[in-house]
Amino acid sequence: MADTVKLSASKLKKAAQTKFSLFFDASEGVVLKNLKLGNDIEAALKSKRINTLFENVNQFNARVKPSKRISAVSSLMKKYGDDVVIKAVASAKLMDDTKGIATKLETELVNGWMQQKKNVDQVFSILKIQDNMPDALRIQKIEILENFISLYNRRTYQDKHLVQVLTRGFGSDKYLLSSLGAAKSDIRVAEKATDLETAVLVQKVQRHIDGGLDSIMNSQSLSRLDRYVSKMRKAYGNNDVTLVESLVAKYGHERIAKALVDAKSVESSKQIATKLQTQLYETWLKQGMSVDYVFDLMQLKQLGENVVSSRGLDVLEDYVSLVNSKLTSNNAHENFIKTLSKGFKGDDKFTYLLQEASKKPKLEDQAVQLQNKLFQQWREDRLDAASIFPKIFKTDEETAFSWMKTISSQFKQFLESPA
Incomplete structure (x- = not known):
């Protein structure tokens, strides 16, 4: 009797698996028929049934080998066609009510291309960007290509670039620029077309830059x-x-x-x-680069004592001046020395670095000049030779290290000199 029950249970399980497999047969069309998504892909992406599609796909994939797994986007392509689905997904990303679903489908799309071992040029052809550049920009096919390029580079350890892919796809930058020029006349995509055109022109200029820096x-x-x-x-x-x-x-x-x-x-x-x-510097300002960001960009902290002779200091000081020139009197202005001190984790660490740099003949002059700028800042902050112990070094004079006392003595001499 027990054997009969086990056999019946086994048959039921096998029947259920067979039924589920039939639900997702090789054509992947049965599921869509059962879901009744209709013939309008845009309406389908807005339907609650689209979530059921994802659920059924996940259930199916959990029961089969990785090589047999399917995707929601491939199922939709079986029904509506590749071009229709790609265009619909791109357009749906622009709408708040379908952006989430469209993003999931796009992720499946680009991952599917990777699994099929498509390269960036093949995906350019699949997206048919060359057929209608204004349309490709408007519904963000370019963004889909960019996302694939990014994934492709990560997976293959290559360094492909959008402009290079587009240039090859159009045959030359001449034809690409012609297409972008036409797209600029469409007010809906003029800004995007101009940005892309700028990138192409920058690439053209780069080809005329010969030799080393x-x-x-x-x-x-x-x-x-x-x-x-x-x-x-x-x-x-x-x-x-x-x-x-x-x-x-x-x-x-x-x-x-x-x-x-x-x-x-x-x-x-x-x-x-x-x-x-x-x-x-105007470009940096437009991009919102802060003075602290420029400090990091110039890699000043990594230089240690050699920072005193770095051209990066000139860059930072000039940029601070430009930033301040754009601010009104009501805005808090940036400060070159305070930016440096902050970058080196405080006045105490910064002044110690300058003290050590001044001991080296090749760095002495630059170190002293920078130290005097720091001393001037302390003067403006109404510090004196005694108050720097508690306020800068966080200690008292009696327990201070000898180098701290040396700096206090130097600062006293600075204060006694003409302002």
């Missing part, structure tokens, strides 16, 4: 490149593209900022370097 940081090379950028700005009606943006894209913010400090010190390149430096 040192070789181009002279008046002749910088002026030549600046003229080329001006020509492109006029030709494409795009004032967003700048030479400094192209230089940063190639060499990075830190290297360009420091190189421009050097170029400004040379009479022949001073004018063009000053122009580029202003553009760079």
Whole structure:
């Protein structure tokens, strides 16, 4: 009797599994038929039944081998077609009531392409971006491509870029720029098209930057490149593209900022370097970079005592001045020395670093200059040689270390000197 019961239970379990498998057969169409999502994909994405689709897919995938697993988006594609679903998912991400569902479907979509071993150029073709650039920008097909590129780079340890993929897809930057130029006339996507056009033009400028950074940081090379950028700005009606943006894209913010400090010190390149430096700092300001962020960007803390001779100090000080020039008298202004002190975790640690740097012949002059700026800040904060022990060093004079007493003595001499 017990054996009969076990056999019956086994048959029931097998029958249930068979029924479930049939529910999700190879065509993945049965589930959609049962859910009755209808023929309108947009309405389907708004329907509560779409959540049931995800639930059923999860249940099915839990019972099968990884190689047999399916996805909600692939099921929808079986019914509505790839192009229709991709376009609907892209559009649905723009709507508050369908954004969540669309994001889940997009995640399945890009993961599915990875599982199918698609490359970035193949996905460009699948998305049919070349057919209608304004449409691709409006419904955010470009964003889907970007998301796939990001995933592709992480999974394959490569470094593909959107502009490069688009350029290859269109055959050349000439045809890509032509398509973007047409898209700029569509008010709905004009801003996006301009941003993408700027990125393409920056890439064009980069191809004209020959040699290393040192070789181009002279008046002749910088002026030549600046003229080329001006020509492109006029030709494409795009004032967003700048030479400094192209230089940063190639060499990075830190290297360009420091190189421009050097170029400004040379009479022949001073004018063009000053122009580029202003553009760079204005860009930082527009991007919302704080003075603390620039401190980190210049990697000043990592330099230790050598910070006193770093060109990054000039960059930070100039940027602080620019930030303050944009503030009204009612705003709290930034402070170069306080920014440095904060970056080095306080006046006590910063002044100790300067004290140690001043002991090295090659760093002594710069260290003393910076220390005097710190002393001036203390003077403005109404500190004296005695009060720096409790307020700066968090101790009293009797138990203070010898280096603290040395700094107190130096500060006293500074206060006694003419202001």
